Amino acid sequence: MTDMAIGGMRGGGMLRRAASGGVLPILTVLLVIVMVWYVAAVGMNAQWVRDQAARSGAVLETGEFVRQTLTLDRPVLPAPHQVAAGLWDGIAGQKITSKRSLVWHGWVTLSATLAGFGIGTLAGILLAVGIVHNRAMDQSLMPWAVASQTVPILAIAPMVIVVFASAGITGLLPKAIIAAWLSFFPVLVGMVKGLRTPEAMQMDLMRSWSASPAQRFWRLRLPSSMPYLFASLKVAIAAALVGTIVGELPAGASSGLGARLLSGSYYGQTVQIWSALFTAAALAGGLVLLIGLLERLTLRRMGLAR
Amino acid sequence: MNALPILAVWLGGWALNVWLARIDTRASRLLVALIFGATLLLVWEMIVTLYGVPTVILPAPSQIGASVAANGSILWTDFVQTILKGALSGWLIGGSAAILTAIAIDRSPFLQRGLLPIGNFVAALPIVGIAPILVMWFGFDWQSKAAVVVVMVFFPILVNMVAGLAATDPMQRDLMATWAAPYGASLWKLRLPAAMPFLFNGLKITTTLALIGAIVAEFFGSPTRGMGFRISTAVGQLDLPLVWAEILVAAIAGTLFYGVVALIEKKVTFWHPSQRNQRG
Amino acid sequence: MSQPVIRANAVGLTFQTADGPVHALKDVDLTINKGDFVSFIGPSGCGKTTFLRAIAALETPTSGQLTVNGMDPDAAxxxxAYGYVFQAPGLYPWRTIAGNISLPLEIMGFSRADRAERVARVLDLVDLAGFGGKFPWQLSGGMQQRASIARALAFDADILLMDEPFGALDEIVRDRLNQALLELWAKTGKTIGFVTHSIPEAVYLSTRIVVMSPRPGRITRVIDSPLPASRPLDIRDTPEFIALAHEVREGLREGHSYD
Structure with missing residues (x-):
C-alpha cells in the first residue's frame, strides 16, 4: 500500500503545489542549483584552462580565466548556458529529419516508449483482472510478479536488444518490448491491489442485489481501482522511458536519446550528453504530467477528486 | 508433434495448481508458486531442446546452470566488483546523504517547499543517463559506479524521508509542546521513529535502482571485471549461457538485497500496522 | 482551597481565515481555583477546546489577559505546569506503555530510577499495573486512554487539562473511566479543566460547570455544583443530579440565539 501511495505522490501533485504559492521556494532552490552549477563548472574546467594557458605561456586575468572555463568546446562540466545553447541548437536549429536534431532522436525514443507502455499496460490490466478472478492464477503468478520488482531487469535491456538484433529484429520493436516488460509489472501489481480495494461490505451489498460477476466488475471493482491504476501508470511510464533509453545504449543503435548519450560519451561531447539528458528529463516530466492530467480528469468525472 | 509433450507439462502443472489453490494454506500457497516456477523452467527447457533453439538466442536452463557451475570464480569477482563495491557503497553513501539532507532542511519549511517538488521531479527522471558523465569524471573503476548509484538513490530516499519527517499528526506535535520539548527531543523521540516506515519505503525502492545503476554504468566503461562488463563482452562472444548466469546472479542479489532491507524494516518498524498484519 | 490558579480576564481569540475573521473566543472571564474540577460544555464551535488550548499556550489569545499560576501561559x-490529555490517546506505537509514560519524563530530564518509580506509581493510579510491557496496539481503547492519562500525571503537574478524553469511547467504558477519574482527582487534589459535550458527564464530574455558546465563542453561564464530593455512579438518579443537568440544559438552550 505505502509503496503505491508514495509512488503516486511522486511527480503528481506538482502542478498543484506550484500553483498554490510554492513557486517562490522552488525558484529559489532552482536559482541556488544554477549558481552552484556555475561555480562547479568554473572549478572543474579550471585545470584544463590552466594547462592550456601554461602551454601557450599566457597569463590569464581572473575575468578572462572564468570566461574561458565557461566557453570550452569540450568542458568537463558544461555551464548551464552552454547546455541551453546545445538544447536550442538540437531542437530548433536543425531540420526535424536531421540526424542531429534532438526532436528526431526524442521522437524515436518517445515512439518506442509509448508503444511499449501501451502494450505493457494493457497486458498488466488484463492479467490483473485474471488474477483477481482466478485463485490458481493469483497464487501462481503474484509471488513471482512481486519478487520480479526486486530484480534489476533494466540492467539486461541492452542484452535483449543484442539478442534480438542477432535474430534480425531491430528498430522500434525490441525497445518497445523492454519498455513493455518494465511497465507491465508496476501496472499488474498496482491493478491487482486496486481491484481488491472494495471493502467486504461493498462486495456484500453487491451480492445482496444479486449482481452478476460482470456487474460487480464494471460497477464496483473497476471504478474503485482507478486511483491505483493511475498511481502505477506514472511509475510505469517513467520506467518505460528509462527502459527505452537504456535499450538504445548498445553500440550499433544510431538513433534515440540513449544513442546520443553513448556517442557523446565516446567522443567526449559533453554538451551533447547534457542536451540529450535534459531532453530525456523533459520527456519524462511531460509524460508523468500528462498521466497526472488524465488522472485528474478521470477522477474528477468519477467524483473522486476535488 | 513436439508441441504435445510441452502442452502436456504445462496443462499438468496448471491442473495441479488449480487443485492446490483450493486448499489455500500458507504451505499450499508456497507450493503453488514453486510449481508454477518449476513448470515454467521445464517448459523453457523442453522448448529449447525439442525445437533446437540456438543457444545464441535462448539457452536452456540446464545450460545456464552448467555455466554458473563452471564460472563460479568469475561470477564471484563480478559480484564483488559490481554489487558490493559499486551498488552497496553507493547506496549507503547516497542513503546517508539523503537522510542527513532531509534532517538538515527539516527546520526550514521554505527549503522543503522548494526541494520537495524538485526532488519528486528528479526521482521520475531517467537518471541512469548521467552514467556516461560520471564515468568520465570518476574513472572506469567502481568509484564512478558508486557515484551513479549515489545520484540515483538520493532523491527517492530524500523525498520519502522528508515526507516521513512531516508525517506526525498535529496532536503529537501539540503533545510535545505541552511538555515544552526542545527541538532535538521531538526530532529524536517523535519524528525520526515516525519517519521510519517512509524511510524504509524509500530504501526498498532504491535497492533495485542501486543494482541497475551499478550495472548500466559499466556499459560506459569499466575495468575488465564487473557484471555489466561481463554481460556486454559475453554478448559480443555470443556466450549467452554466461550472460544468463550473470542475470541470475543479479536477480538473486537483487532479491537478497531487498529481502535484507525488508527484514531490517520488520525489526525497526514492528509497530507499524502493515508489519503487525503480517505477523497475525 | 480558594487560591486562583487560572485567571482569564476579557480573553478574546480571533482566527483570520479566508472567509474573514472567526471569533473563537470573546470576552471570556473566568477564575479557576486550586483543586477545582471545571467542565467546559457547549455545542461544537463554542470555543471550549480553544479556551483549553489557550490555557495550554497551544493557541495565543488576541486580546485580554490570561495567567496560569500567575505566569503567562507560555511561561507556564x-x-x-500542566499535563494535557487529548481526545485520542496519542501513544507512540513503537514504545511500550511504560516507555510512553516515561517519554515526557525523559524529555524533562528525570533520572532513570526516578522514571521507573514514577511510571510504576501512575500505572497503579490508572489501574494498569502489569501492562507496562505491552505495546499500545495490544490494548483496548479505554486502556490506551488510561495510559495517556497516566502519561499526563507522571511528571506531577498541578493542573490537568483534558480535551474530551473519553469522547471516542463507548458509554460503559466511559462510565468506568469517569468514576476512576473522580477517585484519582480525590487522591491527587489536582486542578482539572475538562472539555466535554456530554451533560451527564459534566454534571457527574465537576465542581463547576462552564456553559459556553458559539458565534462568538463565549461563556453564558457558570454553575457551581451542589453535589457532594463523594459521588457513586447512582448519584445520577438523584433529584439533585437531575435538577443540575436540567439547569445545564437550560444554559445551553439560552446560548442559542435564533437570529
Whole structure:
C-alpha cells in the first residue's frame, strides 16, 4: 500500500503545489542549483584552462580565466548556458529529419516508449483482472510478479536488444518490448491491489442485489481501482522511458536519446550528453504530467477528486 | 508433434495448481508458486531442446546452470566488483546523504517547499543517463559506479524521508509542546521513529535502482571485471549461457538485497500496522 | 482551597481565515481555583477546546489577559505546569506503555530510577499495573486512554487539562473511566479543566460547570455544583443530579440565539 501511495505522490501533485504559492521556494532552490552549477563548472574546467594557458605561456586575468572555463568546446562540466545553447541548437536549429536534431532522436525514443507502455499496460490490466478472478492464477503468478520488482531487469535491456538484433529484429520493436516488460509489472501489481480495494461490505451489498460477476466488475471493482491504476501508470511510464533509453545504449543503435548519450560519451561531447539528458528529463516530466492530467480528469468525472 | 509433450507439462502443472489453490494454506500457497516456477523452467527447457533453439538466442536452463557451475570464480569477482563495491557503497553513501539532507532542511519549511517538488521531479527522471558523465569524471573503476548509484538513490530516499519527517499528526506535535520539548527531543523521540516506515519505503525502492545503476554504468566503461562488463563482452562472444548466469546472479542479489532491507524494516518498524498484519 | 490558579480576564481569540475573521473566543472571564474540577460544555464551535488550548499556550489569545499560576501561559508551559490529555490517546506505537509514560519524563530530564518509580506509581493510579510491557496496539481503547492519562500525571503537574478524553469511547467504558477519574482527582487534589459535550458527564464530574455558546465563542453561564464530593455512579438518579443537568440544559438552550 505505502509503496503505491508514495509512488503516486511522486511527480503528481506538482502542478498543484506550484500553483498554490510554492513557486517562490522552488525558484529559489532552482536559482541556488544554477549558481552552484556555475561555480562547479568554473572549478572543474579550471585545470584544463590552466594547462592550456601554461602551454601557450599566457597569463590569464581572473575575468578572462572564468570566461574561458565557461566557453570550452569540450568542458568537463558544461555551464548551464552552454547546455541551453546545445538544447536550442538540437531542437530548433536543425531540420526535424536531421540526424542531429534532438526532436528526431526524442521522437524515436518517445515512439518506442509509448508503444511499449501501451502494450505493457494493457497486458498488466488484463492479467490483473485474471488474477483477481482466478485463485490458481493469483497464487501462481503474484509471488513471482512481486519478487520480479526486486530484480534489476533494466540492467539486461541492452542484452535483449543484442539478442534480438542477432535474430534480425531491430528498430522500434525490441525497445518497445523492454519498455513493455518494465511497465507491465508496476501496472499488474498496482491493478491487482486496486481491484481488491472494495471493502467486504461493498462486495456484500453487491451480492445482496444479486449482481452478476460482470456487474460487480464494471460497477464496483473497476471504478474503485482507478486511483491505483493511475498511481502505477506514472511509475510505469517513467520506467518505460528509462527502459527505452537504456535499450538504445548498445553500440550499433544510431538513433534515440540513449544513442546520443553513448556517442557523446565516446567522443567526449559533453554538451551533447547534457542536451540529450535534459531532453530525456523533459520527456519524462511531460509524460508523468500528462498521466497526472488524465488522472485528474478521470477522477474528477468519477467524483473522486476535488 | 513436439508441441504435445510441452502442452502436456504445462496443462499438468496448471491442473495441479488449480487443485492446490483450493486448499489455500500458507504451505499450499508456497507450493503453488514453486510449481508454477518449476513448470515454467521445464517448459523453457523442453522448448529449447525439442525445437533446437540456438543457444545464441535462448539457452536452456540446464545450460545456464552448467555455466554458473563452471564460472563460479568469475561470477564471484563480478559480484564483488559490481554489487558490493559499486551498488552497496553507493547506496549507503547516497542513503546517508539523503537522510542527513532531509534532517538538515527539516527546520526550514521554505527549503522543503522548494526541494520537495524538485526532488519528486528528479526521482521520475531517467537518471541512469548521467552514467556516461560520471564515468568520465570518476574513472572506469567502481568509484564512478558508486557515484551513479549515489545520484540515483538520493532523491527517492530524500523525498520519502522528508515526507516521513512531516508525517506526525498535529496532536503529537501539540503533545510535545505541552511538555515544552526542545527541538532535538521531538526530532529524536517523535519524528525520526515516525519517519521510519517512509524511510524504509524509500530504501526498498532504491535497492533495485542501486543494482541497475551499478550495472548500466559499466556499459560506459569499466575495468575488465564487473557484471555489466561481463554481460556486454559475453554478448559480443555470443556466450549467452554466461550472460544468463550473470542475470541470475543479479536477480538473486537483487532479491537478497531487498529481502535484507525488508527484514531490517520488520525489526525497526514492528509497530507499524502493515508489519503487525503480517505477523497475525 | 480558594487560591486562583487560572485567571482569564476579557480573553478574546480571533482566527483570520479566508472567509474573514472567526471569533473563537470573546470576552471570556473566568477564575479557576486550586483543586477545582471545571467542565467546559457547549455545542461544537463554542470555543471550549480553544479556551483549553489557550490555557495550554497551544493557541495565543488576541486580546485580554490570561495567567496560569500567575505566569503567562507560555511561561507556564515551559515550566511544565500542566499535563494535557487529548481526545485520542496519542501513544507512540513503537514504545511500550511504560516507555510512553516515561517519554515526557525523559524529555524533562528525570533520572532513570526516578522514571521507573514514577511510571510504576501512575500505572497503579490508572489501574494498569502489569501492562507496562505491552505495546499500545495490544490494548483496548479505554486502556490506551488510561495510559495517556497516566502519561499526563507522571511528571506531577498541578493542573490537568483534558480535551474530551473519553469522547471516542463507548458509554460503559466511559462510565468506568469517569468514576476512576473522580477517585484519582480525590487522591491527587489536582486542578482539572475538562472539555466535554456530554451533560451527564459534566454534571457527574465537576465542581463547576462552564456553559459556553458559539458565534462568538463565549461563556453564558457558570454553575457551581451542589453535589457532594463523594459521588457513586447512582448519584445520577438523584433529584439533585437531575435538577443540575436540567439547569445545564437550560444554559445551553439560552446560548442559542435564533437570529
Amino acid at each position: 508551559r515551559r515550566a511544565r
